Amino acid sequence: MGKKIFSGVQPSGNLHLGNYIGAIKNFVELQNNKENSCVYCVVDLHAITVKQDPNILKNNIKETTAVFLASGIDPNKSIIFNQSEVSAHAEASWILSCVARMGWLNRMTQFKEKAGKDKEKASIGLYVYPILMAADILLYDATHVPVGEDQKQHLELSRDIAQKFNSDYSCPNFLKVPEPLIQKSFSRIMSLKDGKKKMSKSDPSDLSRINLTDNKDEIINKIKKAKTDNFSMPDKSNGLDKRPEVENLLGIYASLNNQSLENSIKEFSGNNFSDFKNKLAELVAEKISPISKEINKLLKETTLIDKILLEGSEKAQDIASKKVKEMKKIIGF
Ligand code: TYM
Numbered sequence: 001m002g003k004k005i006f007s008g009v010q011p012s013g014n015l016h017l018g019n020y021i022g023a024i025k026n027f028v029e030l031q032n033n034k035e036n037s038c039v040y041c042v043v044d045l046h047a048i049t050v051k052q053d054p055n056i057l058k059n060n061i062k063e064t065t066a067v068f069l070a071s072g073i074d075p076n077k078s079i080i081f082n083q084s085e086v087s088a089h090a091e092a093s094w095i096l097s098c099v100a101r102m103g104w105l106n107r108m109t110q111f112k113e114k115a116g117k118d119k120e121k122a123s124i125g126l127y128v129y130p131i132l133m134a135a136d137i138l139l140y141d142a143t144h145v146p147v148g149e150d151q152k153q154h155l156e157l158s159r160d161i162a163q164k165f166n167s168d169y170s171c172p173n174f175l176k177v178p179e180p181l182i183q184k185s186f187s188r189i190m191s192l193k194d195g196k197k198k199m200s201k202s203d204p205s206d207l208s209r210i211n212l213t214d215n216k217d218e219i220i221n222k223i224k225k226a227k228t229d230n231f232s233m234p235d236k237s238n239g240l241d242k243r244p245e246v247e248n249l250l251g252i253y254a255s256l257n258n259q260s261l262e263n264s265i266k267e268f269s270g271n272n273f274s275d276f277k278n279k280l281a282e283l284v285a286e287k288i289s290p291i292s293k294e295i296n297k298l299l300k301e302t303t304l305i306d307k308i309l310l311e312g313s314e315k316a317q318d319i320a321s322k323k324v325k326e327m328k329k330i331i332g333f
Pocket of ligand 1: 006007008009010011018019020021022024042046088132133136137145146147148149150151163186187189190198199202
């Protein structure tokens with residue numbers, strides 16, 4: 001049986017190789033299995049949990065849509081839309097806020113990381129954001145949710161919320177309990193400057209990530225400058241212990257080449273680092289620069305993007321408004 005897929009990406013700028021390998025590349029593979037039905041959302045309501053400049057946000061919504069299209073998500077096969085156009089997300093999020101427990105949210109590590117030391121100054125939105133994420137998923141009866149490793153805890157929360165709603169309102173299976181789809185390898189791509197830190201759009205150093213809008217020269221330069229160590233290329237996977245930067249670069253190579261980490265280790269054992277980096281730079285440029293070219297092309301004239309988002313939001317609205325209506329009936333509204 002086909003899967004019902006839902007996933008989202010925040011339009012907060014600087015989409016990078018981590019987003020691509022951890023999530024978007026898999027969105028395309030799932031879409032290309034004809035049995036699946038896929039919904040991919042530009043989650044702009046999530047983006048405003050931290051302050052955004054309205055003009056930049058507007059552009060980032062289009063840019064994220066362009067990233068989806070340039071990476072191979074096809075509006076004829078998948079629904080592509082932006083979250084704020086479908087009001088059921090905000091409505092369902094409120095309802096589910098009354099089901100979720102404070103204790104559950106207090107455990108969310110991403111909030112702790114993002115809020116930092118001064119929790120009191122974080123927005124309430126940032127704190128309750130995983131509930132909105134649950135609403136996104138549950139409105140579409142998603143069976144599977146492809147994400148990177150950093151979203152695992154939020155998905156577990158979505159499962160808890162679905163189960164509690166079904167049990168509180170005695171409606172078994174009404175909200176479908178979603179399965180996370182997290183790749184066994186390469187689900188956490190690390191910074192090019194520090195193999196212990198996730199590659200992230202908010203890292204102040206642009207050299208820490210490959211942006212999906214980087215051109216070939218920028219990509220090659222960043223890979224050249226990526227941190228490595230003073231040892232030789234490993235010949236076994238246990239040779240990667242305590243070598244997070246090398247493991248990350250080999251992982252990027254393996255993932256973009258659709259091969260296992262073991263195979264890429266074999267391929268480069270005995271080589272020197274500069275040979276490996278040249279090959280890696282070539283591969284990343286080969287895979288990413290066509291995407292970045294296509295993004296730029298799509299962004300020159302955005303009527304196509306606007307049309308795709310409008311049509312997508314109508315389709316999403318159809319599904320989500322029905323589900324929220326049923327939710328309200330169950331609640332007694
Ligand atoms: P966001 O926008 O931060 O990231 C989008 C996707 O990219 C993955 N990702 C990574 N994967 C591997 N390595 C990395 N360094 C890396 N950085 C990011 C993320 O895991 C994610 O899959 N809350 C979500 C968006 C969201 C969502 C949803 C996802 C909102 N509603 C419903 C799934 C279902 C987020 O902020 O992702």
